[in-house]
Amino acid sequence: MPGVEALVGRLIQTASRRYLKFDDTSDVTELPGPKPTGSYLLYLHIPFCVTLCPFCSFHRVEFKKARAQTYFDALRREIRLATTAGYTFGEIYIGGGTPTVMPTELVRTIELVRELHDVTRISVETNPDDLDESIVSQLHQAGINRLSVGVQSFDDELLKEMKRYDKYGSGETIRRRLVRLRDTFDTLNVDMIFNFPHQTGASLQRDLAILTGEIAADQVSFYPLMATRTTRKAMQQSLGNVDFTRESSMYGQIADHMLASGYTRSSAWCFSRGTNMIDEYITEQNEYLGLGSGAFSYLDGRIMASTFSINHYMKRVEQGETGIVRQRVLGRTDTMRYYLLMRLFSGYLDLDAADAHFEGQFQKGLRPELAALRLYGAIQKQASTIRLTDRGYYLWVVMMREFFSGVNRLREQMRHNIARETEVIRAAG
Numbered sequence: 001m002p003g004v005e006a007l008v009g010r011l012i013q014t015a016s017r018r019y020l021k022f023d024d025t026s027d028v029t030e031l032p033g034p035k036p037t038g039s040y041l042l043y044l045h046i047p048f049c050v051t052l053c054p055f056c057s058f059h060r061v062e063f064k065k066a067r068a069q070t071y072f073d074a075l076r077r078e079i080r081l082a083t084t085a086g087y088t089f090g091e092i093y094i095g096g097g098t099p100t101v102m103p104t105e106l107v108r109t110i111e112l113v114r115e116l117h118d119v120t121r122i123s124v125e126t127n128p129d130d131l132d133e134s135i136v137s138q139l140h141q142a143g144i145n146r147l148s149v150g151v152q153s154f155d156d157e158l159l160k161e162m163k164r165y166d167k168y169g170s171g172e173t174i175r176r177r178l179v180r181l182r183d184t185f186d187t188l189n190v191d192m193i194f195n196f197p198h199q200t201g202a203s204l205q206r207d208l209a210i211l212t213g214e215i216a217a218d219q220v221s222f223y224p225l226m227a228t229r230t231t232r233k234a235m236q237q238s239l240g241n242v243d244f245t246r247e248s249s250m251y252g253q254i255a256d257h258m259l260a261s262g263y264t265r266s267s268a269w270c271f272s273r274g275t276n277m278i279d280e281y282i283t284e285q286n287e288y289l290g291l292g293s294g295a296f297s298y299l300d301g302r303i304m305a306s307t308f309s310i311n312h313y314m315k316r317v318e319q320g321e322t323g324i325v326r327q328r329v330l331g332r333t334d335t336m337r338y339y340l341l342m343r344l345f346s347g348y349l350d351l352d353a354a355d356a357h358f359e360g361q362f363q364k365g366l367r368p369e370l371a372a373l374r375l376y377g378a379i380q381k382q383a384s385t386i387r388l389t390d391r392g393y394y395l396w397v398v399m400m401r402e403f404f405s406g407v408n409r410l411r412e413q414m415r416h417n418i419a420r421e422t423e424v425i426r427a428a429g
């Protein structure tokens with residue numbers, strides 16, 4: 001990785017260590033009230049997976065049918081609680097784990113939200129083995145606009161290293177399933193990962209040709225491989241050592257191919273044909289409420305997390321409480337930095353709108369950050385809008401990688417809390 005990006009990566013790492021950290025004094029006893037105007041994005045987390053991939057640091061546990069069934073019941077109860085608390089939702093994003101692990105339960109949950117709220121956009125993540133006709137037609141009928149399929153790579157050797165080959169099929173099987181899905185949803189997104197230790201430029205080029213050729217995906221999100229403390233060892237054993245010095249040239253290869261194939265950037269690592277819903281709802285939405293075990297929320301300058309203990313989650317919901325248990329209140333400057341990071345991830349930021357949002361303090365408060373970005377050649381100003389340059393886009397890949405690594409550390413911290421929460425459940429009898 002070139003020197004400046006490495007330095008910026010380290011700065012973001014230090015900053016995110018500081019503000020993506022829950023202290024012991026920040027327990028949440030009740031859901032903050034919603035603002036009187038506007039509707040929120042609702043994020044729902046389904047933490048079950050049939051296979052646990054070694055590189056994955058999301059909150060996920062092995063799928064057990066009875067447990068997942070009870071979980072979906074609790075999730076619907078929690079949705080009703082948030083609705084009673086006054087929240088209104090116009091958009092839903094369902095992630096995991098594997099949200100489609102019980103399609104009928106997923107559809108019942110979506111139907112409930114649609115019954116209670118005027119929802120116009122629904123995005124759901126899935127895996128390639130959940131793409132058979134009956135599941136796809138259920139999802140389509142439930143009103144899902146955007147289906148996001150986690151593929152990671154079409155290279156069989158890499159799929160085997162990821163331990164996904166046996167469960168999700170070969171690259172060729174996945175390719176055929178995706179071709180059949182063309183034009184079924186408003187947006188078909190394919191999630192990919194780049195910079196696997198044994199990924200070659202030729203292998204990446206084959207993946208790119210499949211995505212923009214036979215599949216003609218509406219959208220492709222290319223995440224840089226990220227390692228966290230808990231996954232590093234398992235990753236090294238199955239995938240090898242990550243070499244960050246290759247990341248910039250691989251990103252260049254991806255961007256060159258996608259832009260030459262008629263796609264535009266929806267974010268630093270998401271490429272779309274036409275106007276599509278994008279994966280990082282956090283770049284478009286100022287605030288969102290996350291429900292379900294392991295979900296994060298961003299409300300009123302606070303990053304909040306729901307318990308990672310599924311037992312504790314179900315117990316709380318049964319008692320009429322949401323699963324949200326921890327929070328970090330961001331100061332004014334950190335809130336503005338978070339806004340800058342998320343908005344510029346989509347490629348541009350309207351300075352007048354930012355100043356209006358922060359009562360005229362945005363440009364003043366972030367003068368050093370904005371000057372440094374200009375000096376480095378990461379942004380260009382056109383009237384009241386700043387836009388990322390080509391150089392800026394890769395810088396943002398590095399910054400977002402480090403930001404998400406910070407979120408992953410937060411997940412590790414939350415997993416640590418499970419023991420403490422189990423004691424709380426026991427003490428409550």
Ligand code: SF4
Nearest residue numbers: 049052053056096097
């Ligand atoms: S990558 Fe997807 S399928 Fe694999 S463990 Fe993580 S959430 Fe589950």
